[in-house]
Amino acid sequence: MNAKKIDKIATGILYMIAVLIVALLIGLIGYIIYNGRHCFNPEFLFGKPSMEAGGGIGLHLFNSFYMLVISLIITVPLGIGAGIYLAEYAKEGKVLNIIRLCIDTMASLPSIVVGLFGLLVFVNMTGWGYSIFAGAMAITILNIPAMTRVSESAILDASKKVKEASLGLGATQWQTMIKVILPSAIPQILTGIILAAGRIFGEAAALLYTAGMSAPIVRISNGSAFNLFRPAETLSVYIWQLNSEGMVPDASKIANGASAVLIIMVLLFNVLARIIGKKIYERHTGSK
Numbered sequence: 001m002n003a004k005k006i007d008k009i010a011t012g013i014l015y016m017i018a019v020l021i022v023a024l025l026i027g028l029i030g031y032i033i034y035n036g037r038h039c040f041n042p043e044f045l046f047g048k049p050s051m052e053a054g055g056g057i058g059l060h061l062f063n064s065f066y067m068l069v070i071s072l073i074i075t076v077p078l079g080i081g082a083g084i085y086l087a088e089y090a091k092e093g094k095v096l097n098i099i100r101l102c103i104d105t106m107a108s109l110p111s112i113v114v115g116l117f118g119l120l121v122f123v124n125m126t127g128w129g130y131s132i133f134a135g136a137m138a139i140t141i142l143n144i145p146a147m148t149r150v151s152e153s154a155i156l157d158a159s160k161k162v163k164e165a166s167l168g169l170g171a172t173q174w175q176t177m178i179k180v181i182l183p184s185a186i187p188q189i190l191t192g193i194i195l196a197a198g199r200i201f202g203e204a205a206a207l208l209y210t211a212g213m214s215a216p217i218v219r220i221s222n223g224s225a226f227n228l229f230r231p232a233e234t235l236s237v238y239i240w241q242l243n244s245e246g247m248v249p250d251a252s253k254i255a256n257g258a259s260a261v262l263i264i265m266v267l268l269f270n271v272l273a274r275i276i277g278k279k280i281y282e283r284h285t286g287s288k
Helices: 003-035 042-046 058-089 094-107 111-125 132-168 173-202 235-245 251-285
Strands: none
Touching (some): 003 251, 058 094, 058 235, 132 173
């Protein structure tokens, strides 16, 4: 068998694997959305949870988005800052090796362990109790390693193309980083942000021990909805609770609808993040 035939066979196998992966993804998403097709109505999306049949997920949906915002506000600056340090300022040696070892160790931590750590530190030691802030801190611990690695890789890749040119024109290292390298690295950094956001939407184990499993009624009018130190059951935790405890008569139906909403939210976030990232990149590079 000559080299051309081997190459065609290998290429065909790779195409088959790619098609299989895409088909599995489409099938999984389609199955979840089909089973939860009843959820696409205002009563379910914005309704209050109830111990009787026909409850909604409005409060849990709000809690998930609020947790997403708070966690990203903490994670993104820390992750990008750590990536900048590792890519541009850290010097090779024992200290850098220890930092990388710590990052790799954090990346391999099971979420249940982080949840128990959050329970000990952010819930009990601080006296905050089960709260949105405690949950956001636990999720930050889970997301920081990936965000740091993605940011470092993006900055290193972008700096190869433009760093020397910028420095040669008289810009300082910090000016080069902020005005040239970071805008060029935005598309890859957004990948890290998308991964972090997906972890926030889908995480349940860590939030069980930090944000809690209760969803008290809150109101925007008096500001209680934005209280960082109130318990907040997110949508993923609510789905787990419905499937494990079956607290309401139509628990399976609500869980299927909530799962469909969760999948759609993740997909929308991915698409919007890509569009925004492309616009930012074009704005700073002048490309179209």
